Amino acid sequence: MASQDPHNRRGFLGEFFSVFRKGISNQVDRKLGKMLDAPIRPPGALEEIEFLATCTRCSACIEVCPYSAIKRQPIESGLSANAPFIQPDEQACRLCDDFPCIGACEPGALRPLPDGRVDMGHAVVRESFCQTYEDKVCTLCYDACPYPEQAIVIGDDFHPQVLEACVGCGLCEQHCPVHPSGIKVESPVRLRAKKVERETYFGWFDAREDASPPKEK
8 A cells, every 4th residue: 555645644634734734823813803892993003912911101193183982991891991993973083194103103103004905993884873784875984984986886776885995094984874783893803703703614615715794794
């Protein structure tokens, strides 16, 4: 009986451990989603755990924000206490050209954006609250978006549809006329935690796929 091809064996083991590592990562994301409130962080924020470990809570980013969009988390937030965050339904990020918040962050918890790409999260349409699902005409989220037709469109059914180009600034959420809002920005941590919940054990079948966040109902 011929021995198994070592190249095939290495390929199998490599794929197995890749899936295994993805599974461990998934478990971490699930735990983070449950442990942390995972709010929206300012532009350029490091990954959540690294951000919380690096941020000194100096408030420099809060003080330089010209729109007072960055706030300090309350003391009862546990590990996130006093860390800067954005609450879009009150004041969204206005995506300043020079990002003074990043420039003011000496510890480096907010990193420069070499490609100019902001990724604070992703907006999710909540059909249970969105007025267009009650046969009402509303385009306020589309009108408020800084990247209309790139980050959000109005579909043929007149419902808003969020696209991959969404940067999570929250202007759509801020301008939504209903409460709870019909569209809400989810942080990267919460998006990953929800994706993990949709996947099978250890993410086996979805290990090589990056499904975009679905509409929240």
